[in-house]
Every structure is written in C-alpha cells, then in structure tokens.
Amino acid sequence: MSVIKLAVIPGDGIGKEVVPASLKVLDVLAELHGGLRFEYKQYPWSCEYYLEHGVMMPEDGIEQLKDSDAVFLGAVGNPNLVADHISLWGLLIKIRREFEQVINVRPARSMKGVTSPLANPKDFDLIVVRENSEGEYSESGGRIHSGKDEVVIQNAVFTRKATERAMRYAFELAKKRRGKVTSATKSNGIVHSMPFWDEVFHQVAAEYPGIQTESRHIDALSAFFVTRPHEYDVIVASNLFGDILTDIGAAIMGSIGIAPAANININGKYPSMFEPVHGSAPDIVGKGIANPIGQLWTASMMLDHFGYQDLGKNLLQAIESTLEKGIKTPDLGGRSKMDEVIEEVINQLKNM
Template sequence: MPLIALLPGDGIGPEVVAEARRVLEALALGVTFETAPVGGAAYLVAGNSLPPETLALAKRADAVLFGAVGDPQFDALERRLRPEAAILGLRRELGLFANLRPSSLTPGLEDVSPLKPEIARGIDLLIVRELTGDVYFGEKGRRTGLGGVREGWDSMRYDEVEVERIARVGFETARRRRKKLCSVDKANVLETSQLWRDVVNEVSGDYDDVDLTHMYVDNAAMQLVRDPAQFDVIVTGNLFGDILSDQASMCAGSIGMLPSASLSSWRSSLGLYEPIHGSAPDIAGQGIANPCGTILSAAMLLDHSLDMAGAARRIEAAVAKAIADGARTADIGGTLSTSAMGDAILAAL
C-alpha cells in the first residue's frame, strides 16, 4: 500500500495540505498517510527544522506532499537552523535535483491575470529548474572588507555533470510536450552560464527531434510578459528558475494556483510535491489561502510517483470545473474560504 508522507510545515501549509489530503482520500486509491513536522513547526518541538524522524519518513515514503516553510519569528536564527534549511536539506538528502513547475491559465481566470486576456490564454509552459546547485548551495559567508566595510558573498557554480543531468530532464520533458526547449542563462556575463550553455548544446545532439533555443534571463523575463505562448519547456538554473517560475505564476493569475514536483530524474518514482507559494504568515490561520496549488501538486504526485495518471487527470479536471463554475478564493477574485474551495473541488470530483 503506497505511503504518502505529509509535511505541512508553517503558515498556511497545514491548511492547504489538509485540503489536498481530503481530495486524495475521496479518490479511495488505497494509499496511507503519515504526518511529520518540518520547518519552524519542527524547530519549536525539536530544535531542528528537519528532525531525523521527519527525514526518515520522507526517505521511507513513496512520495512526499509538502506545504510550506518560513516565519519571520525565526529570522534571527543561524541560517542552518531556519525553517528554509529544511526544504534545502530534503532536496539534498533525497537527491531531488529536478524541479518541474507547470504554468498554464485555468479557463475562467483571464480576469485575474495582469496580462491582457488574449495574451494570458496562451500560457502553457513548464519550467524545469535545477534544484541542488547554484548560489543556494554554493559557498557563502560574511566578512569585513577594506576600510571595515561589511561584505556578504555567495558562490555561483555548476559542474558539467550537474548541467547535463538537468538538461536531459529538460529535453525528455520537451519530447513529451511540443518538442520545444528554451535554455535560459546569462552567458554574456557569467562564466557559470557559459559552461551551462556549452553543455546544453552538447546534450542537444542526442535530441534531434527537440528544437533548442537559448535566451538570456533578462530577456526571458520580458518575453514571459510580452509573449508567453512562445514557450513550451524552459530549462534553467536554481536562481533564475526560482524567479522566472514565480513570474510565470502571476502571469497565469495567482501564485496560489501552481503546483510543482521535485524529482531525482525525469522518470523518478520518489518525489517531493509542493505548491510554489510560500508560507504566507500574514494570512495563516485565517482560512483564506488558495488550496489549488497544493491539490494540483497532489495530482502531480499521483502522476509521477504512484503511476496513477487517471486519478491525476480527475483532480485536474475537478479543479478546472470548480473554477469554471465560479469557485474562487480571495487571491483569484472570490470570497470562498480554504475549506469551501476544497468543498467545491470535491463536489466537482
């Protein structure tokens, strides 16, 4: 019987994960659930944002459904103790180097996208973000420079093996969509990006059926607003992928709508699934968070980790139908509570 580890985390994480669990239970798929603390919630009870018991559960499970971590009350802690260290630790310990972040406009939400409706309707892309390298995992520190001036520094680095494996995830993903891959970098300025571009070009020789293009990250940010329909799959590094996927989510209407999957290969079984929004401590406990991103993350979980594509499509169709019928939380122009949005999706299911 498949085991799903539920790691709700902080802020609105417990609220949205609860709704995703309701949807999964309604499908009666024969899965089991175990819950463990992570992030700030774990630090409060264990003095560690990623307790050994939580990590052990994640490794033992068939898939992980993750909420969100982070709270300003922990900002004074050492960086290794902060809630955000938990998600970085999970990615590292589980070998989750590939992050898939789809972005498409759900019909009926044209009015909440900041783009013109005729442009917003064309959004149907997937960002493949490298997840365990770049400045997030490079050497970093604080020091005193000349004249006693304080400095902070972070090292951006990739080796060719790291670039090749994420490039292959990008090509394989594009091969299963519209066979268009755009590699985003900053090769005109960064040596790290020049290596990235060189390796992506080398890997492209194994994928003659995929149309490869390159784009600088500043231009990619502009093109996502000007003409998002030109993109099919984007492959990029950790930092650029973090920024561009958040931008793509708002082009599609709301960051609360979009799911993600973190995998150890394009055909991975074990994966970690989470909405791309954060913990939103300013609205935590108010019951107004949008659970759609987490519910759609559960659909990705069924698809990628449990080989239940049919159930995944049912969830996606139920979310689309609920929205088409007028169900909206505050971030997408409505008044429904988190649980009421879950009710609407369950009714559509």
C-alpha cells in the first residue's frame, strides 16, 4: 500500500469549500486504485488565522510542512480582512520560496462541456512553464525619500541558474508532448534582462535539436493566445510574463475557476505544492456555487506528479464527462451546485 501524505491548507474563502470536496474525490480514486491511500494533515492558516495570531502561518510553519509529500492548497487572500501583499507573501509565496518550488506549471486547453469565449478555439492544448523564484517578482529594491522626491526601485533579478532551469524543464516537457517550445520575451524594450533571457534560450535550445523553437514578444504573444492559441505547445516565461499568460489561458478556457497550477520542487528536498489559479472569491462564499474544477484538475496534476498518470487521466476524463452532461456551476453558465458537480465526478469515476 502506497501512502501519500498531504499537507492540506484550505486557506480563505471558497478554498474552505472546494478543498474538502476535492479530498472526497481523491479518497474515491484511492479506493478504486486499491493500492493507494491518502493521509491528510489539515492546517488552518488563512487571513482569519492572521487576525487572531498576527501572522499567516506560525514561525515553525515551514518546518511543520516539511514531512508531507505535497501541499494541497485552496486559496489565499481576503482583502476585506488582510492586505493582499501580507496574505500572499506570508503564506503562498513563503511556501514557494522556502520549499524551492522554482517551477510553476499551468496548463490551458479546450475543455469538453465548457464554452470558450473564443469564436473558434480549435482544440488548443498548451502549458506555460513559469520561472517561479526570481525575475520581476524579486524582493530586491526599496523606497527612499518622500513627497515629490520619493524614489521607488524594483529590481528584476535574473540568474543563469534559474533561467536555464526553467527552460530545460520546458524542453523536457515538450519532448513528452508535441515538441515545440515558445519563449516569452521583450528584448526590444527591456534592454538587460530580456536579451539575457534570449541568449540563454538559444543556448539551451541547441541542446534539444529535435524540438521546434520560437521567441515571441510578450505583447504579441498575449494577443496570439487570444487569436491562435492552438499553435502553441509549451511556453516558457519569466515570473511576471508567465503570470499574465496563464490568466489569459484561464480566460480563453472559459473561466478562471477551472484553471490549475503546480509549484514544483525539482531537487527532491522539499514537497511541491498544488493549487487552483482562482482566488478566494469572498462574494460567493457560503452559496454552494463555488466551482471545484480548478481544485480537481490541480489534484489530477498532483497525481501525475506522483507517477499515477492513469488516475490523473481518469480524473480529468471524469471532469469533462461531468461538464458534457451540463452539470456545471454558474460561472460556466450552468445551474448546478458544487456538491452536485462533485457527486457526478465521483459517479463518473466509479463507472469507468
């Protein structure tokens, strides 16, 4: 019997709804597999926790999570209670940085049963590999003076190590897919970091002669995500560019509520973390209409990560079959409650 130990952080808002619902589905998958079991340890860290304790997680929080095989996160943030920069940097980014989750992976594809806002999506299926540890989201910088003399400096930090690491991950992923890697750049406007990014991309590409490559400026690439997403396979991008592209990817799928993400530790020292792209959606909390698909697809990515690709594939098929039957939440144009979606996904799994 294989046991996967999950550190479960429902977090804020609808995270507290979609995470417990998704654990039910994981338990069904484990039961159907027969040789797998999930062991959960719950952590109440959230904005409510911050109001009570003054921190998003306790001082030894990272130490508490170390023994888990993965972190299963719901949502972080409630600007009505805690400023976003406090909640984000105190929990989500803290885990990413201290667990060296240097790669962020976010797929976007046409989903059966979900109407894309694109007139002709042409069955697009792409993955954005986002450098997750530095770049434009570096903490380097500061503020001096005040009033009219105030100066703010925000440094974008790019190291060869992290840049090569993200690019090699993208190329290895492309070898398992359709064999194409697109680099997101802006070397015609950002005169130091992006020419460096381009140089490293060409150097790494030379190690993969069988992979088709191209570079696209981020403004044009953002437009192409809307006008011709079917042309893309794997896209490698810096921290900021990857963040922007993946939100566009969620939008062209039909709802940010279905988009998943994986924060990958590639050196094996620490657990990886799996989370949906959507936020905490405080406006719909308690209404029973939160979309669980993003959390479920995240669970599918987690299963793939642990080598249970068949289970991950089955879960994704069950999700699409549920959506094809018209059982979907209001954000997708449906009338179903979250519990109804979960129930049907479980039925689909049991009938496979």
